[in-house]
Amino acid sequence: MTASDDPQMIRRAAMDLLARREHSHAELERKLARRFGDSELIAAALVQLADENLQSDERYAQSFARQRIQRGYGPLRLRQEMRQKGLDEAEVSRALASLDVDxxxxxxxxxxxxxxxxxxxxxxxxxxxxxxxxxxxxxxxxxxxxxx
Missing domain, CATH: 1.10.10 (Arc Repressor Mutant, subunit A)
Known part of the structure; x- marks a missing residue:
């Protein structure tokens, strides 16, 4: 087993990324794939993190939306950027609806x-x-x- 095949290293790298800020599932997958080759191990680690509620697309979407609203961006731009970050339309809609924004x-x-x-x-x-x-x-x- 090489270092890139170690599930604990993949989990630790994902946890390091999540410690800095929230990440979407797709973002974590993309970042970990650059460093580790085995996509099955990455997928398993991400499922485990989501099951433990350490990674949440819902939390990420709300955090991202609040941050971008503070920077002066509107709902159309938010939708576009969140879809680019790998969030599905339902998650984007829920996040925008949960924020009470005028x-x-x-x-x-x-x-x-x-x-x-x-x-x-x-x-x-x-x-x-x-x-x-x-x-x-x-x-x-x-x-x-x-x-x-």
Whole structure:
């Protein structure tokens, strides 16, 4: 048995990653696969960690969403990023629903932080503001009232 085949080393590496921050199942699998070759042992270790509630996609999704909301990102961007992190749509929806967020208030805060209270000067400026808010992940219903 080589060092890369040792289930205890795989578990220890996964625990080290989880000690720093929450990780999704898919993230841990990807990171461990770079270091250890045996995907069956990795999968078994991750199932055991999930059974022991040391790794939870639900906890990860909520933590990730809270962190990104604090940075000024909207629900559309959150959905996209969480899917890229390997979370399924049901988990993403549950995480966003569990957070009691007023998206219009978050959009207003982001908008005013970036642009202040000044109204758009012309169509070009209004388009630039629109693109910024869409890039941040807000729908037009959440921020269009700010540009009037």
């Amino acid at each position: 998206w219009q208030a978050v959009a207003a805060e982001v908008y005013h932080k970036k642009f202040g209270d000044a109204e758009p000067q012309d169509l070009k400026d209004k388009s630039r503001r629109l693109r910024f808010m869409q890039y941040r992940g807000f729908s037009s219903e959440q921020f269009s009232h700010l540009m009037e």
